[in-house]
Amino acid sequence: MEIPYIVTPRKDTGLFNSKIAIWLFLASEVMLFGGFFSAYVFLRIGADYPWPERTLPVLPGLINTFVLIGSSVTVVFAWAALKMREWRKFQIYMWITILCAGLFMVLKGVEYSVKFHHQAVRLNDYSIIEGHLGYEKEGDEYVKDYKGHKIEENQIVIEATKFSFSTVRYHGAWVKSIADQAKHHGATVTLAADVKAVTKEGQAEEVIAKAGEPLTTDLLSKIRDAHLEARKHNGALRTAALRQEWKDAKAANPDASSVELAPNVNVDAAALAPKLLTELPTVAFNVSKPVHFLFAPRDIREADGQSRLRDDTVVEGKLLASPMGFHYVDAIDFQHLAMKAKEKGIDPELAIDNSWLMKNDAFTREIWAWHRGETAKLEERLLKEYGLEKDGKTPKRHPTWKERYRVGWQDIAKYSEQKNN
Incomplete structure (x- = not known):
């Protein structure tokens, strides 16, 4: 039995089965990703913890989005060239598609590799410290396991x-x-x-x-x-x-x-x-x-x-006691601690001052004192640029929760530069 409309189009629509199938597939994709985005919206609205905005680098994902769109365009061009029996154009468009695929995978590999080696620890008081785990050392020498490999401290x-x-x-x-x-x-x-x-x-x-x-x-x-x-x-x-x-x-x-x-x-x-x-x-x-x-x-x-x-x-x-220690710390985050303190009616700044990190780590105390100074400068700049509300007391713009209670790697780098200079 021959399946109709595979070779010849329907007279009333002018479409082949394959064309209708592709449109049905795209419609299902719209529903699938519509569900994903809806779930994202509800998660973000109902989150009972600080939402991790601007935490991951945007540029690699942005480049990959356009690479993906570009490859979808070039593969359609390749298909059209093949239909028109323009073999050389087909080869060019397909090679561009393959290069886009390679670039996409390279950027994805970089993103995943970075995240696989990046760690974060949430302490009992909801403070978060991010960085990279080191390897066990005895003096200046790395300790080796039975295979001769360096031993990661997360053991x-x-x-x-x-x-x-x-x-x-x-x-x-x-x-x-x-x-x-x-x-x-x-x-x-x-x-x-x-x-x-x-x-x-x-x-x-x-x-x-x-x-x-x-x-x-x-x-x-x-x-x-x-x-x-x-x-x-x-x-x-x-x-x-x-x-x-x-x-x-x-x-x-x-x-x-x-x-x-x-x-x-x-x-x-x-x-x-x-x-x-x-x-x-x-x-x-x-x-x-x-x-x-x-x-x-x-x-x-x-x-x-x-x-x-x-x-x-x-x-x-x-x-035995864990040998784990964070090296190359690239973020100190008190957002969740501040949120929990505010829920209990405690001043977030007081809660931060009483946190384990502030009491036990000199570097955290130093950089947080610097960060408070930077936050005060930001408040002054926002007040100068945007002024006050009609009541004459409330600033129209103020630092975000993330800007106020998180020190990122850019801040740590800036602090180090200012300290060294």
Whole structure:
């Protein structure tokens, strides 16, 4: 069956199916992005925190917008040239489109790379400090991990003495990393005790792995296989026993419903015990001496004494103080703190003076004193240029919330220049 209006247009509209499909696609895009912009408007109107206006650089996005529009125009020109059998023009327009695509991806790569390496910390008092994390140092030298790489300060450091691995959920890469980190510090991670199990029905326990064997994925795989085989065997026994219990209950009470019988239908665990194999859900390893192990924050739920990785590995040991420190600070933001203070009827300036940063960091005190002076100058300039309202008291223009309670990287650079000069 031939689909109409693919080659020849409709007589009443003069359109092909492909043309109508494109317009339907564009209409759906209008609705999709209309929804996005509507959501943005409602989020901005209802935000209970300072909206991050003028925080990201606008220029790369602005350039990319025009690059994207330009590429959409040149690809249409290329299509039109192809229809007119102007091969050379088609090649030129397509190369321009490809160059626009390359430029777009380069600018996007720059934007994302910058943000991936930019960090921000919100303190308990709602103060925010932005900057870049450094690398651990001993003196003037960088500390290297077991791979020879510099260690970023955003790491969870645990002085571990024992690990307990889930035999079914352990992550091989993390197992290897733990063993390599221990080796790097001159320690070993070995099996804490003999792993004994009944692996065949009716037989005595046998040693699957001996105490002192080093931690490897092969060792964990061997224990896992024994555990899964035992779990499969035991599950089959329990299912068969439960099925038989139901049959017996039905035979003894043919008129009773399943709901009535259920409370009295149970597997006889004592009768099954001699037939069960040993399941090994976890296995413990000792560290020969306490050493520092590094974990990414996203991989571990840390706590002093006992922490847990995402694969259910339990790490026992002392949680050490974070070495994290912000280097190349490029913003200090008190907007959220000021907002919370105002909600409680507290003077925002007083709340800022009592913040942890102001009390504990000399640089913050210095630059904030400078920033207050700059804000006062801005208020004077706005008053001079725009004057007062009709009441003769209220200035027509005043510094924005962002200008009053945030110091950005441009401000820090200006402060440094003035200080050095």
